[in-house]
Amino acid sequence: MVLISSYGQLDRDADATAARERLKPYLAQAQEPEYTGLMAAVEFPFKDYVNLERLLVGLRKAGVPELPDGFTPKRGVRLDAGSVRTLLFGHEIQGRNVRTGESYRRVTAEDGTTRITVGDWTDHGISTVEGDMLCSIYPTRWRFCGVVFRKSDGTFAQKNEYLLVLQSDRFEFSVVK
Structure with a gap:
């Protein structure tokens, strides 16, 4: 998970995509359809939020959605x-x-x-x-x-x-x- 974020921070898109693919069996086992920024926040309870924010920025750059199921509020x-x-x-x-x-x-x-x-x-x-x-x-x-x-x-x-x-x-x- 951290590797995906690191690849995102480094703009290594192909490596980030490959790492996301390697994560899929674990997500299936946990009955989660996709890895999201919310999951990262749950999995990585950093003492200082700035560290989580860095992780989330890398995940966003790697194409990881912040919210599940493509959720965007309609109104x-x-x-x-x-x-x-x-x-x-x-x-x-x-x-x-x-x-x-x-x-x-x-x-x-x-x-x-x-x-x-x-x-x-x-x-x-x-x-x-x-x-x-x-x-x-x-x-x-x-x-x-x-x-x-x-x-x-x-x-x-x-x-x-x-x-x-x-x-x-x-x-x-x-x-x-």
């Missing part, structure tokens, strides 16, 4: 780090998993301690903002990183004003407290 604006922090930290959000329809609830304290419920699963963890990504670690699962979009067609009544995009999940939500 919405991606939130920056300050907006993500203001929106989530010290607040409760409610919504649903877009794919499964399961209910989604998250309470994040100002210090990042988080309690999350998705369907029947509940856990406590720690959330941070890395770059403009929300990253969380839950003891019974793993580390997640995602990006938040404000949906121009979302409403508070439908609890879908925002969209959290993870590697394999999407959550629509609104701030309720």
Whole structure:
């Protein structure tokens, strides 16, 4: 994975493509259709974000998409780090998993301690903002990183004003407290 980024930084496109091909069996084993920048953020929890950003720049240069499934919001604006922090930290959000329809609830304290419920699963963890990504670690699962979009067609009544995009999940939500 780091090799792909390095080749991207060096503009060695053919080598980056070959390295991406060598990664495909591992992705298939993990049931992931493609390697993305979000996966890199999960796999490489650097102490200093600047190091992750260098890795992500190289991946972008190597043709690795930042978000899964060619995701681009049709109508919405991606939130920056300050907006993500203001929106989530010290607040409760409610919504649903877009794919499964399961209910989604998250309470994040100002210090990042988080309690999350998705369907029947509940856990406590720690959330941070890395770059403009929300990253969380839950003891019974793993580390997640995602990006938040404000949906121009979302409403508070439908609890879908925002969209959290993870590697394999999407959550629509609104701030309720």
